[in-house]
Amino acid sequence: xxxxxxxxxxxxxxxxxxxxxxxxxxxxxxxxxxxxxxxxxxxxxxxxxxxxxxxxxxxxxxxxx
Amino acid sequence: xxxxxxxxxxxxxxxxxxxxxxxxxxxxxxxxxxxxxxxxxxxxxxxxxxxxxxxxxxxxxxxxxxxxxxxxxxxxxxxxxxxxxxxxxxxxxxxxxxxxxxxxxxxxxxxxxxxxxxxxxxxxxxxxxxxxxxxxxxxxxxxxxxxxxxxxxxxxxxxxxxxxxxxxxxxxxxxxxxxxxxxxxxxxxxxxxxxxxxxxxxxxxxxxxxxxxxxxxxxxxxxxxxxxxxxxxxxxxxxxxxxxxxxxxxxxxxxxxxxxxxxxxxxxxxxxxxxxxxxxxxxxxxxxxxxxxxxxxxxxxxxxxxxxxxxxxxxxxxxxxxxxxxxxxxxxxxxxxxxxxxxxxxxxxxxxxxxxxxxxxxxxxxxxxxxxxxxxxxxxxxxxxxxxxxxxxxxxxxxxxxxxxxxxxxxxxxxxxxxxxxxxxxxxxxxxxxxxxxxxxxxxxxxxxxxxxxxxxxxxxxxxxxxxxxxxxxxxxxxxxxxxxxxxxxxxxxxxxxxxxxxxxxxxxxxxxxxxxxxxxxxxxxxxxxxxxxxxxxxxxxxxxxxxxxxxxxxxxxxxxxxxxxxxxxxxxxxxxxxxxxxxxxxxxxxxxxxxxxxxxxxxxxxxxxxxxxxxxxxxxxxxxxxxxxxxxxxxxxxxxxxxxxxxxxxxxxxxxxxxxxxxxxxxxxxxxxxxxxxxxxxxxxx
Numbered sequence: 193x194x195x196x197x198x199x200x201x202x203x204x205x206x207x208x209x210x211x212x213x214x215x216x217x218x219x220x221x222x223x224x225x226x227x228x229x230x231x232x233x234x235x236x237x238x239x240x241x242x243x244x245x246x247x248x249x250x251x252x253x254x255x256x257x
Numbered sequence: 258x259x260x261x262x263x264x265x266x267x268x269x270x271x272x273x274x275x276x277x278x279x280x281x282x283x284x285x286x287x288x289x290x291x292x293x294x295x296x297x298x299x300x301x302x303x304x305x306x307x308x309x310x311x312x313x314x315x316x317x318x319x320x321x322x323x324x325x326x327x328x329x330x331x332x333x334x335x336x337x338x339x340x341x342x343x344x345x346x347x348x349x350x351x352x353x354x355x356x357x358x359x360x361x362x363x364x365x366x367x368x369x370x371x372x373x374x375x376x377x378x379x380x381x382x383x384x385x386x387x388x389x390x391x392x393x394x395x396x397x398x399x400x401x402x403x404x405x406x407x408x409x410x411x412x413x414x415x416x417x418x419x420x421x422x423x424x425x426x427x428x429x430x431x432x433x434x435x436x437x438x439x440x441x442x443x444x445x446x447x448x449x450x451x452x453x454x455x456x457x458x459x460x461x462x463x464x465x466x467x468x469x470x471x472x473x474x475x476x477x478x479x480x481x482x483x484x485x486x487x488x489x490x491x492x493x494x495x496x497x498x499x500x501x502x503x504x505x506x507x508x509x510x511x512x513x514x515x516x517x518x519x520x521x522x523x524x525x526x527x528x529x530x531x532x533x534x535x536x537x538x539x540x541x542x543x544x545x546x547x548x549x550x551x552x553x554x555x556x557x558x559x560x561x562x563x564x565x566x567x568x569x570x571x572x573x574x575x576x577x578x579x580x581x582x583x584x585x586x587x588x589x590x591x592x593x594x595x596x597x598x599x600x601x602x603x604x605x606x607x608x609x610x611x612x613x614x615x616x617x618x619x620x621x622x623x624x625x626x627x628x629x630x631x632x633x634x635x636x637x638x639x640x641x642x643x644x645x646x647x648x649x650x651x652x653x654x655x656x657x658x659x660x661x662x663x664x665x666x667x668x669x670x671x672x673x674x675x676x677x678x679x680x681x682x683x684x685x686x687x688x689x690x691x692x693x694x695x696x697x698x699x700x701x702x703x704x705x706x707x708x709x710x711x712x713x714x715x716x717x718x719x720x721x722x723x724x725x726x727x728x729x730x731x732x733x734x735x736x737x738x739x740x741x742x743x744x745x746x747x748x749x750x751x752x753x754x755x756x757x758x759x760x761x762x763x764x765x766x767x768x769x770x771x772x773x774x775x776x777x778x779x780x781x782x783x784x785x786x787x788x789x790x791x792x793x794x795x796x797x798x799x800x801x802x803x804x805x806x807x808x809x810x811x812x813x814x815x816x817x818x819x820x821x822x823x824x825x826x827x828x829x830x831x832x833x834x835x836x837x838x839x840x841x842x843x844x845x846x847x848x849x850x851x852x853x854x855x856x857x858x859x860x861x862x863x864x865x866x867x868x869x870x871x872x873x874x875x876x877x878x879x880x881x882x883x884x885x886x887x888x889x890x891x892x893x894x895x896x897x898x899x900x901x902x903x904x905x906x907x908x909x910x911x912x913x914x915x916x917x918x919x920x921x922x923x924x925x926x927x928x929x930x931x932x933x934x935x936x937x938x939x940x941x942x943x944x
Contacts, residue, residue, distance in 0.1 A: 213340065214347045215538065217476045226334025238472040245335065246529045251748050251764075252403070253424075253601040255537065255741045257357040257431045257592055257807065 219245060267307060274300025278378075281566070282371060288561035291637045294370075295555065298378055298633040302626045305382035310622040313387065317822065317830045318394050320614040325938040327400045328610050337401070340610040342619055348610070350624040351541050352602045353389070354548070356435055356699075356735045357592025357807075358632035363639040363698035363705075364800060365589045366647060367575040370640045371566035372586045374633060380587070380594025381629030384837035388811055390621030391818040391834055392600045396608035397617060398932045404604045408817045410931045411824065416913050419906055420813050421749070426903060427598065427806040428746045429777070432521070433784030434803040435735045437795050440513045440785070441697035442728050447506035448493035448688050448721075449728045450513070454506070455489040456536065456733055457520070463535035475538055482539045483546075486733070490726050497688055510789045517739070518782040524740030525747045525774040533740045540737040547706075547730040551634050554709040564640035564647065569671060576652035577696060578797045579859035580851065584844040588804030593632020595837065597810025599625065612940075638705030639698075645675030646683065646692075650701040653794030654694045664693055688721035696794040699735075703727035746777035787892045790885070793859065798896055801852055805845050805903050812841045812907055816914045823921050824928035842907060849904035853897045862900065866893035 212218040220238050227235040236244060277297035281289060314320045331337040340348070365373035396402055402410075405424065409417025443450045463482045467473065496502045508516070524532050573581040578589065592598070603621060611617060639647060648668045649657065657664040661677035668675045684692045687707060692700060707723035715723070748764065750773040755762015761769050788795025815838035822831055855861030858868045869890050872878050878886050920926040 210341060210344045210347075212476060213344045214351075215475045215479065215541070217474060220473050222338055223334040226332060226338075239468065242467065242473040243528075243530050246534045248336065249606075250529045250533055250741060250744050252605055253598070253742075253745050254352060254606065255355060255738050256353045256596065256598045256602055257355045257435065257738060257803075 216245075267304070270300050271304050274304060278375075281374065284566060288563050290559050291555055291562055291641065292559050294374060294562070294633055294637050297374075298630055301378045301382065302630065305386070306623060306626060309382060310386065310390065310618050313390060313622070313833060314615070314618045317827055317833050318391065318617075320394070320617060322613050322615045323937055324614055325936045326397055326611050326614060327608060327933075328612060329938060329940065330936055331400070331609075336606075337609045339612045342612065342616040345607065345610050345612075345616070346620050346624055349602065349607045349620050350627055351544070352606070353592075353596075353599045353624060354544065354628050354631060355592065355598075355738050356438065356731060357596060357598075358628050359635040359702055359731065360435075360438055360698035361590040361804075362593055362632045362636040363702045364577055364651070364796065365586050366564055366636060366639040367568060367570050367577040367651070368582055368586055369567040369571070370562055370564050370636060372571075372582045373590055373636050376586055376590055377593045377629050377632045377636065380590070381625055381632075384811075384840065385593075385595035385599070385629065386622040386625040387833060387837060388595055388597075388814050388818070389599045389603050389625045390617060391822075392814050393603040393608055393611075393617045393621035394614070395818060395821050396604040397611055397614060400933050401609040402604065404600050404814055404817065407604065407821070407931075408813065412817055412820050412917055413913050416813070416816070416910060419910050419913075420810075420817075421753075423597075423806070423810045423813050423903075423906060424601065425746065425749050425753075426899075426906075427803075427810050428742050428749070429780045430784060430799070430803045430806045430899075431598070432739055432742050432746070432781035433788065434796075434799045435738055436514075436517050436521075436781065436785045437788040437799060438697035438699050439517060439732050439735050439739075440510050440789055441695050441796075442699040442703070442732060443508070443513055444510045444695075445507055445690055446728075447503040448497040448725050449732070450506040450508055451496040451502075452486075452489050452493040452725060452729045453732045453736070455492075456486060456539065456729070456736075457532070459485045459489070460532050460536040460539060463538070464531040467535060468530045478535070479538045479542050482535065483542050486539060486543065486729065487726075490729050491722060493725055494688060494721060511786075514782075514786055514789050518778055518785070520736070521739055521743045521782070522774050522778045525743040525778065526770055529744070533737075533744060536733070536740065537737050540734040543730050544734050547727070548631055548634075550710065551638065551706055552630075554706075554713050555634055555637055558709050558712045560637070560641040560709055560712070562637060562640045563643050565644070568644065573857070573860070576648060576656045578800060579857065580801070580848075584848040584851070585801065585804075587844045588801055588808055588848050590632065591804050591807040591811075593629050593635070595808070595811050595841070597807050597812070597814055600810065600814035613938075635702055638702055638709060641705050641708065642701070643675070643679075644673040645669065646679065646704070647701055648673055649675060649680050650692050650704065651696050651698070652694070653696060653792070653797070655792045655794070657693075659693070661691075661693065686717060686720045687724035689724075694794070696796040698796075699728060699731045703731065743774070743777055743781070746781075747773045750776050787895075790888070791892070792889070797859070798862065798893075801848060802896060802900060802903075805848055805852070805900060808841050808845045809903050809907055812838055812845065813910060815841065816910060820914060820917055820921075821930070823918060824930045828922075842911060845907055846904060849900050849907075852900050853904075862893045862897035866890045866897070869893070 220241050277293050280293050328337050328339040362373050405417050405420040408420040463478045467478050645668050649664050657667040661680040665675045665677040703724050706727040707720050710723040711720045763769050788799045815834050819834045856864050858865040869886050921928050
């Protein structure tokens with residue numbers, strides 16, 4: 193029973209993480225994790241990263257007909 | 258034993274699909290349950306995914322999970338981000354699913370349910386999914402290069418330029434036609450106009466919230482936004498019921514046209530975080546919710562499909578758009594079966610985020626199957642209303658008359674019984690002044706969806722709310738396509754213009770931004786205006802143009818794919834991309850010729866222009882209508898030129914490809930593949 197409950201919790205956590213990744217909620221966390229591995233320039237702030245990411249995304253076809 | 262069980266299960270799925278397809282194909286007389294459509298589509302998709310896509314993955318593409326993808330090799334946390342395959346599937350599907358698979362099948366329902374449904378299922382399995390899958394694979398093997406870059410490197414420089422030109426053409430025509438769908442849905446409708454107008458301040462509010470208050474917290478902002486949007490759908494009824502406010506939000510087609518043009522310009526020139534991005538978030542959540550609800554509604558209600566399998570308009574004289582099943586059904590339904598635009602997504606963000614080559618099958622082929630399923634649901638929703646009502650909503654006044662009585666008499670004379678009271682009562686029930694002359698697919702789909710939803714929750718009482726929810730859902734993501742497309746078009750013009758005059762190419766220079774925004778908005782705005790004042794309703798001329806442009810881009814994508822596969826030495830299986838390419842070239846060329854040269858004035862642009870010119874020369878046009886007629890003649894000739902240019906581009910591209918293929922096959926030139934070299938993955942099998 194406990195095993196089942198743990199599995200259920202894992203599934204819910206996975207779904208939540210997937211939803212956050214799908215809608216872009218966790219994009220900054222992903223960026224920070226990646227930036228931490230690369231030495232050099234200071235990482236962007238959350239606001240700067242948000243604008244930078246949007247400018248890149250909407251400069252190429254991102255939504256179909 | 259396990260193998261035997263698998264064979265039995267898949268044989269049963271195939272048999273069930275065949276039975277369901279036969280039922281919808283051979284059924285005559287009484288209405289048929291929508292369950293057959295769901296079964297036929299679902300079983301066909303399962304079988305094609307299980308057999309055809311795995312054949313393509315193994316034999317044609319030889320997907321290699323030991324090879325590192327661009328997301329692994331170039332992981333930068335921004336563009337190249339390894340992403341879980343289910344999440345990436347959601348991303349990819351949200352990007353490819355636009356208004357096309359909803360509007361196209363709804364318009365094609367004028368032929369009856371059968372031609373469109375068969376094309377949706379077969380076209381997706383053998384053409385659309387193949388294109389998306391193969392282009393995704395090609396882009397993964399080239400570090401996520403775009404279709405234009407691959408065309409330039411693998412086919413020829415001229416093909417790369419043609420691809421860019423095709424993308425710009427399709428963008429302009431697409432934006433005009435989707436804007437026309439919105440205009441036809443909103444005109445004389447204070448409820449719908451208020452609801453959609455309010456999404457602009459809501460998006461601005463979310464934009465400020467996401468930029469300054471809680472940067473990047475998309476989920477919570479979207480939930481607030483969705484709640485506000487649902488509130489304004491309900492509030493729209495109060496506006497419509499108030500004589501003073503209803504007057505403010507009751508607009509003509511022309512007024513709406515200029516409002517949408519001004520909106521497109523603002524969305525293109527304003528910072529992206531302020532209006533475009535928050536609207537896109539709202540649209541993505543509402544789109545996912547509405548599509549899921551429609552699927553659930555169809556499964557729960559199992560509506561009867563009242564449209565016959567084939568209508569009398571297979572003869573080419575349909576009121577929604579003129580032309581026979583071949584080729585017009587195949588260009589009217591583009592996105593649900595095959596859409597060139599998808600190749601831009603498959604060679605855009607998705608290849609930079611894919612974890613394993615093996616995921617390309619699920620994401621490229623699978624997401625397109627789901628999009629096709631959305632198209633089948635739209636077909637069911639449109640065909641679940643009585644044919645008379647469908648034709649009354651979608652036919653222009655010049656064909657059926659302007660009053661409910663005249664429309665009912667004309668449509669009944671076609672053999673689809675309709676009373677004037679039915680149309681008046683339906684318009685009243687959904688909170689509209691009239692539902693006549695609303696060509697474009699959105700209102701008829703909204704009526705179909707509202708009838709399905711209200712059978713599940715609320716009954717007749719909530720029909721108006723459901724109708725306006727459906728209109729808002731369609732208009733919201735059409736506007737998202739409009740502003741995102743206008744912005745991309747602006748960048749393309751800046752890039753192309755920058756070659757002639759360097760300052761124009763500076764993306765952050767305000768005069769360049771404003772000028773290029775004005776050019777792209779002016780281009781699609783012109784076609785939109787032309788559609789709104791067109792006496793035949795606009796959709797008759799613009800939707801086929803859009804279909805031709807979209808399928809032209811698909812032909813470009815398949816030419817690039819075929820060339821790459823030839824260079825890879827996959828001649829034995831080359832028919833996988835070659836046959837859909839040949840089919841697309843055939844339908845686009847046939848449709849182009851008919852749209853230019855047909856002697857039938859409802860089909861041929863030149864014939865219609867000549868007929869109007871003859872009326873003008875013969876003094877049969879009233880003085881007040883002379884300027885309007887002259888403008889219509891000019892527009893028709895312009896449409897003929899645009900169609901000829903599109904057809905010319907297909908021919909040039911084909912010649913380029915044939916020269917290239919001859920060189921490869923005759924071994925007169927060593928084929929050079931521009932793939933990135935093999936690098937083994939560092940990830941374990943289960944990662």
